[in-house]
Amino acid sequence: MRVTFTANGREVEADDVWEGESLLYVLRERLGLPGSKNACEQGECGSCTVYLDGAPVCSCLVAAGQVQDRAVRTVEGLADPEHGLDPVQQAFIDAGAVQCGFCTPGLLVQTHDLLEREPQPSDNDIREALSGNLCRCTGYEKIMDAVRLASARVSSTPEVSR
Amino acid sequence: MRGEKNLQSITTAHPDGIGGSPLRPDGTLKVRGEFAYSSDLWHEDMLWGMALRAPHARARIISVDISGALATPGVHAVLTHDDIPGSKYYGLEIQDQPALAIDRIRYHGEAVAIVAADHPETARRALAKVRVEYEVLPPITTEEQCLDPETYGYVHEPHEYKAHASGNIVHQQKVVSGRGVDDEVRALADVVVSGDYEVGMQDQAFLGPESGLAVPAEDGGIDLYIATQWLHVDREQIAPVLGLPENKVRLTLAGVGGAFGGREDLSMQIHACLLAQRTGKPVKIVYSREESFFGHVHRHPARLHYEHGATRDGKLVYMQARIVLDGGAYASASPAVVGNASSLSVGPYEIPNVDVLAVALYSNNPSCGAMRGFGAVQACFAYESQLDKLAAALGMDPVELRQLNAVSQGSFLPTGQQIDAPAPVATLLQKVKDLPLPPPLDLAHPDIREMPGALSNTSHGEGIVRGVGYAVGLKNVGFSEGFDDYSTARVRLEVIGGEPVAMVHTAMAEVGQGGVTVHGQIARTELGVERVTIHPADTAVGSAGSTSASRQTYMTGGAVKLAAEAVRQELFRLGRSRYGWTGNDLSLVGGKVVSASAGVLVSIADLLGDRAIDLTREHHHRPTVPFDKETGQGFGHVQYTFCAHRAVVDVDVELGLVKVVELAACQDVGKALNPLSVVGQIQGGSTQGLGLAVMEEIITREGKVRNPSFTDYLIPTILDTPPQPVEIMELADPHAPYGLRGVGEAPTLSSTPAIVSAIRAATGLALNRVPVRPEHLTGT
Numbered sequence: 001m002r003v004t005f006t007a008n009g010r011e012v013e014a015d016d017v018w019e020g021e022s023l024l025y026v027l028r029e030r031l032g033l034p035g036s037k038n039a040c041e042q043g044e045c046g047s048c049t050v051y052l053d054g055a056p057v058c059s060c061l062v063a064a065g066q067v068q069d070r071a072v073r074t075v076e077g078l079a080d081p082e083h084g085l086d087p088v089q090q091a092f093i094d095a096g097a098v099q100c101g102f103c104t105p106g107l108l109v110q111t112h113d114l115l116e117r118e119p120q121p122s123d124n125d126i127r128e129a130l131s132g133n134l135c136r137c138t139g140y141e142k143i144m145d146a147v148r149l150a151s152a153r154v155s156s157t158p159e160v161s162r
Numbered sequence: 163m164r165g166e167k168n169l170q171s172i173t174t175a176h177p178d179g180i181g182g183s184p185l186r187p188d189g190t191l192k193v194r195g196e197f198a199y200s201s202d203l204w205h206e207d208m209l210w211g212m213a214l215r216a217p218h219a220r221a222r223i224i225s226v227d228i229s230g231a232l233a234t235p236g237v238h239a240v241l242t243h244d245d246i247p248g249s250k251y252y253g254l255e256i257q258d259q260p261a262l263a264i265d266r267i268r269y270h271g272e273a274v275a276i277v278a279a280d281h282p283e284t285a286r287r288a289l290a291k292v293r294v295e296y297e298v299l300p301p302i303t304t305e306e307q308c309l310d311p312e313t314y315g316y317v318h319e320p321h322e323y324k325a326h327a328s329g330n331i332v333h334q335q336k337v338v339s340g341r342g343v344d345d346e347v348r349a350l351a352d353v354v355v356s357g358d359y360e361v362g363m364q365d366q367a368f369l370g371p372e373s374g375l376a377v378p379a380e381d382g383g384i385d386l387y388i389a390t391q392w393l394h395v396d397r398e399q400i401a402p403v404l405g406l407p408e409n410k411v412r413l414t415l416a417g418v419g420g421a422f423g424g425r426e427d428l429s430m431q432i433h434a435c436l437l438a439q440r441t442g443k444p445v446k447i448v449y450s451r452e453e454s455f456f457g458h459v460h461r462h463p464a465r466l467h468y469e470h471g472a473t474r475d476g477k478l479v480y481m482q483a484r485i486v487l488d489g490g491a492y493a494s495a496s497p498a499v500v501g502n503a504s505s506l507s508v509g510p511y512e513i514p515n516v517d518v519l520a521v522a523l524y525s526n527n528p529s530c531g532a533m534r535g536f537g538a539v540q541a542c543f544a545y546e547s548q549l550d551k552l553a554a555a556l557g558m559d560p561v562e563l564r565q566l567n568a569v570s571q572g573s574f575l576p577t578g579q580q581i582d583a584p585a586p587v588a589t590l591l592q593k594v595k596d597l598p599l600p601p602p603l604d605l606a607h608p609d610i611r612e613m614p615g616a617l618s619n620t621s622h623g624e625g626i627v628r629g630v631g632y633a634v635g636l637k638n639v640g641f642s643e644g645f646d647d648y649s650t651a652r653v654r655l656e657v658i659g660g661e662p663v664a665m666v667h668t669a670m671a672e673v674g675q676g677g678v679t680v681h682g683q684i685a686r687t688e689l690g691v692e693r694v695t696i697h698p699a700d701t702a703v704g705s706a707g708s709t710s711a712s713r714q715t716y717m718t719g720g721a722v723k724l725a726a727e728a729v730r731q732e733l734f735r736l737g738r739s740r741y742g743w744t745g746n747d748l749s750l751v752g753g754k755v756v757s758a759s760a761g762v763l764v765s766i767a768d769l770l771g772d773r774a775i776d777l778t779r780e781h782h783h784r785p786t787v788p789f790d791k792e793t794g795q796g797f798g799h800v801q802y803t804f805c806a807h808r809a810v811v812d813v814d815v816e817l818g819l820v821k822v823v824e825l826a827a828c829q830d831v832g833k834a835l836n837p838l839s840v841v842g843q844i845q846g847g848s849t850q851g852l853g854l855a856v857m858e859e860i861i862t863r864e865g866k867v868r869n870p871s872f873t874d875y876l877i878p879t880i881l882d883t884p885p886q887p888v889e890i891m892e893l894a895d896p897h898a899p900y901g902l903r904g905v906g907e908a909p910t911l912s913s914t915p916a917i918v919s920a921i922r923a924a925t926g927l928a929l930n931r932v933p934v935r936p937e938h939l940t941g942t
Binding site: 018020028029032033034035036037038039040041042044045047074075076078079085089090092093094096098099100101102103104105108124126127128130131132133134135136137138139140141142143144 | 185186189190193194195198199202204283368369371417419421422450609612617674675676838841842847848850871872873877878885886
């Protein structure tokens, strides 16, 4: 089948898609957008989180056919072409929250969504929001630091493009 | 090929040398989603490889019929062991593992056949058409069965590629010191405590699945882009199976999504190369999460019997231990794990009389090998549980008892090795003890997210009790027992765009730990430049050894330091011959050659002009010796490292659920080359210990794995992981580069027993097994 949707604002088309293929597979293997990661492909680790019509989802659990005519935004679409890295991306680097980095794309999308909904989350809010994203390297402390840092930066500069 | 940004050099500019915390050179690529992990690579005309895995733990293969699979449209090759052009066996220490099963299955999930096809689904369907006829045999899975091969059989038949005078024993090591342990020695103790402990099979559970891309080269060789911990030892094992000389098998490190020991053994490397060799096309293999659980070795599950004797005032008199590690179907790193488990079995304590035996067994359980902490984790759970038990028997404070017996610089370990660097064990314990405790749970205004398991609305705080526990561990750094552990680094200094740039080229596997950041810092420190280029890791330069054993900053960092120093000396030589400098007080600062007496002499850019200095150096650590087989005596370890933990837990004794409230650590790192990374390593290592304490275990029944998924094998989430205050000490090791100590593993040792100790304090239960499960807490 053919699937047409927008990925990071760009109209894209994938041909000869098998019915069983996931959105994750189409993004990674057909569209050259490997930023969303393939850690469990079971919806358990959150590494493949993308926005689908503005809501974060595990792209491994979305059948490719379901995204017809819809809007997908991946980690590759977080950075603003004019302003550079998104504040969440920059905060993850600055706080030392990136080690192997395999969980990072999913955490970035999830954190981006959290801060859009709640620019100044409590620690418990952060933990609850990110509880579907596994990280095996950091022990999460530096991820907490990164989200707090991003929150502080976002809250103090509301004009930053989001 | 697509997705190779990090397979090319990455250049960054930063003023910070060692001791600073510059940002990762790969950080921007990683947060943009542009960093190419091994599973992200893509090649025009590439095929997908996949393996068929056995559904039994022990079986004889009667026949394999691949004709149906071969006839599947889109399939380019189906291979069994018959198609292997070279050696059929490989292994890290003992070549006992067939690249594809030959006539036997020795563990659940062993690979029998491999296929290359144009789509992963085609490959999956083709594998479903491979017909394998098995004679299923009763698996050898328990210690009792392993030790009685006459009754239960051999995992490897006695005539197979390894002398089997020892039956199903892979390796054993004794350590005997002082008077050993007999009735006379026992009589010297006023108080004796003993216990049987058990550690479950933990998995590394790195997030990036095993994956890679093998590309056939024009010279008949193979170029492999791979996530691994040690490029050169992979090549040593791959080339003979392909029937190729080593120089025709070239490996480049693709992005690695975590490792923790699980990538020290081969997984899909040989399979991808065999398929590429046969089809003449690039072949990519990416494991599913389930296949990842089958495709790599795990932490050895262990049964440990310990006995400690002490005087009434708390001085340890003797320790006796028997440690049995289940090595599973193939040897992997089991011999070295046994060496660690035995020699580190006493922990960081002075004990005059010791008698230890550690054994690793072959079984039909999943193979076990390297995982963070490597044999020291299992022992630490047992000896720290014993120290708590002893403290209770003596009526002493458990931290004071540990401090009373703690090793310090100059102490002798039971291997006869004297600790010849700082060993601030008592201080580390004091520092974690002195940290402020977290506030009590506020039951008047509860946030259910802070209570054990309460997010599912199962409790509102009734039945919750709090406990505090402590532990400390002893870990070696680097490869031990006479292994000539070395690393190679190439450093090049040249002028690009008017500015001096240092290039660092090593084969070090960056698995996430931040070695690439530290290499840049070392080059900046030694060469006084800001711009550093990190060359991708590949086999075009000498071996860096493994990214394991907490050794890479010590070993490859040490090699980068040596090579950079050599470049600096060559630069000075150039200046002396050109300008006639005579002083020996030169240094490189801010891109200039500076004399302590005469100030700035010349800029590096002017001195170098269009020349480049390009030098390669090897760093070897001081030699060690194998432990004596019968006594365990010998200078076997290069360096020791210590970490102490304090855990605070809330336990819901009705639900049997535990929430770790805080996990504080204090570690001596010798010198923190990058404080941000050091703290990150300690927190990450501690969290893996938390996982072992309360949730992580591969469950097998009759050798079959029951939980190969992230649905059923649980690793800590951000809700399970508490705040982790970290205090670091920096007491320089006089034998190590910059005085540093390996950091990555020590925190994984003591966090497990500290948490279990805290649960015991909360509940009063004995808890001799990890992971602690709800039924252990509720008695159901």
